Amino acid sequence: MTMNERKEIEIERFNTLAPVWSNSDEAIGQAEKAVKALGMQSGQSLMDVASGSGVMLHALKKLHIAPSRYLAMDISLAMLEELRRSFPEAETICADFESPLAYHPGFDYVLIYNSIPHFSDLDMLFANAKRSLLPGGTFMIAHSRTRQGLKEHHQRIGHIRERPPIPADEELADLAAKYAFDPVVTADDEFFCFSCRSKG
Numbered sequence: 001m002t003m004n005e006r007k008e009i010e011i012e013r014f015n016t017l018a019p020v021w022s023n024s025d026e027a028i029g030q031a032e033k034a035v036k037a038l039g040m041q042s043g044q045s046l047m048d049v050a051s052g053s054g055v056m057l058h059a060l061k062k063l064h065i066a067p068s069r070y071l072a073m074d075i076s077l078a079m080l081e082e083l084r085r086s087f088p089e090a091e092t093i094c095a096d097f098e099s100p101l102a103y104h105p106g107f108d109y110v111l112i113y114n115s116i117p118h119f120s121d122l123d124m125l126f127a128n129a130k131r132s133l134l135p136g137g138t139f140m141i142a143h144s145r146t147r148q149g150l151k152e153h154h155q156r157i158g159h160i161r162e163r164p165p166i167p168a169d170e171e172l173a174d175l176a177a178k179y180a181f182d183p184v185v186t187a188d189d190e191f192f193c194f195s196c197r198s199k200g
Helices: 003-020 025-038 055-062 077-086 122-132 147-157 169-178
Strands: 045-049 069-074 091-094 107-113 133-143 181-188 192-198
Touching: 025 055, 025 107, 025 133, 025 192, 045 055, 055 069, 055 077, 055 107, 069 077, 077 091, 107 122, 122 133, 122 169, 169 181, 169 192
Parallel strands: 045 069, 045 107, 069 091, 107 133
Antiparallel strands: 133 192, 181 192
């Protein structure tokens, strides 16, 4: 199966799931941890990649953080429609972060939360993040489960992939260096979190 064929299947699946996708209190609480790890404050800007139906916006609201700009990006138009039901003022774009993007510069943060297993072209993720960030901006990949927890979850549901659900630390660090990010911070205890800062 080609990457495009896999992507089409995922878009169809997420479009189907969107009306019943739940931003539960537990999910929002987990997202709050990612926001705290990100270090975001009111008045800063965020590109929320693979935003789904808006769990990150719910977390920002609960933490009383008001971004100067927030852009939700997702490949599923139905997910973005669900996000706008709760946050009609949100800026959204239906686009694939694994493809070269129209230029969206000037963000303090680019975040990929709970969706890294769905990406294959890690080079493109780092290239797009680099182009989207302000000098000194932060690129974070985070997941509410640890590496081991996510691996076990995928085994339980029979979700088999060619590569680990979360890339190895060494691979992420090498890509960060390749695209002029520094320094690299990784945590994998309570949840997974990788972040790096654009050198400019």
